[in-house]
Amino acid sequence: MGSLKGRLRGTARGKRDSERPEPHFRCRTEAKMESAAKGEAEEVMEGVASIALLPSGAISGHFVRLPHSICYGLHGTELSCERECSRGEDYRLIKLSIIDYTTKREKVVAVECRGHDAARFQSIDHAHGWEEDVIGMIKEKHGNEQISVSFECETLKADNAAEEHIRKYMPNLSGHDAVVNVGKMSISGINFKEEDASQAKELKDQACYTV
Known part of the structure; x- marks a missing residue:
């Protein structure tokens, strides 16, 4: 038992x-x-960028991600801040907007731009020589969400060549006396699709809650 x-x-x-x-x-x-x-989230997008540098200091163009051939818009304006004495006149900070035409979303990142006609961009996290409070202010005001951007001009187009390129690919900038930079660009820290899925889930949860 x-x-x-x-x-x-x-x-x-x-x-x-x-x-x-x-x-x-x-x-x-x-x-x-x-x-x-x-x-x-940390996926790196690589491709070719075509950027017009305007006399005002603004930039405008597009980035084509390869091999997917997905086009993103680029728009930047110069940020006003004092540069350190170690920096030359060809160093400036740019507020760069990266636009996804499919989702109509954009991300903003502050990048350091070096060079007048032939430019190079890099994220301020890797840019030395700017005062920490200036960089902190830019992050707080504009944000970058750990977005990393790198670009270097490989082909410079000016005068007639630039105007021809602009009329073909950026007609709204025609007649602004801009130069065009073409080169490789890489962007990481952006995932528009993941954000859309997250937002859709939030909307669904809200709808269920209201019902």
């Missing part, structure tokens, strides 16, 4: 243990999901 009770207790214990969730499996699964989400 005692032996039968022991077997029954053992059976019940085994059943309860089998019903418990697998903690290690759950942790591994969650870790994979977090890693995948992080990988998507």
Whole structure:
């Protein structure tokens, strides 16, 4: 009799243990999901940018992501701030807007621009020589959400060549005496699709709550 009770207790214990969730499996699964989400957020977009540099200091153009051939808009205005003495006149800070034509969304990042006609851009996180309070102010006011941008002019078009390029690809800038920079660009820290999915989920949750 005692032996039968022991077997029954053992059976019940085994059943309860089998019903418990697998903690290690759950942790591994969650870790994979977090890693995948992080990988998507840190995806690097690489391609070619065509940028018009206007006499006013503003920039305008587009970035074509390769090999997908997805086009993004670029628009930048110069930020007013004092540069350190170690910086030359060809250094300036640009508030750069990156526009996704598909989702009608845009992201803003402050970048350092070096060069007059043939420009190079890099994120201010990697730009040395600007006072920390200036960089902090730019991040607080405009934000960059850990967005990283890199661009270097490989082809410079001026005068007739620039005007021909602008009439073909940026007709709204025709007649503004701009020069055109063409070169490789990389952008990381942007995921417009992930944001759309997140916003759709929020709207769905709100709709369910109101109902």
